[in-house]
Amino acid sequence: MLDNITQTFQSHFSTTPLIAFAPGRINLIGEHTDYQEGFVFPAAVEKGIWVAIQTNDLDVCQLYSLDFDQEFKFELDAFSPKKRTLGNLCYGNGRFAEAGWVFHFGI
Incomplete structure (x- = not known):
């Protein structure tokens, strides 16, 4: 693996x-x-x-999932979630974490 x-x-x-x-x-x-x-x-x-x-020294976050074979990119300053995707989940959790929220996810 x-x-x-x-x-x-x-x-x-x-x-x-x-x-x-x-x-x-x-x-x-x-x-x-x-x-x-x-x-x-x-x-x-x-x-x-x-x-x-x-790190990539860019203003872009790039995600890739082996399990879903999906790639997702967004600009850190101009991202606007529009539908349910792996990328939106990661982005949303990061924004909540910045605001001090903590989430516990089970497997």
């Missing part, structure tokens, strides 16, 4: 990415209680999310 991500990133963006992996998680007990100071019994699972990132 790591080699595939690196090669795909380099073919799309002509640079070497920083790569990170976040494992998925299951809760054997205590669904949605850990962030409310309740008891949980979480465990990591093999499925998870891989991300490859790199």
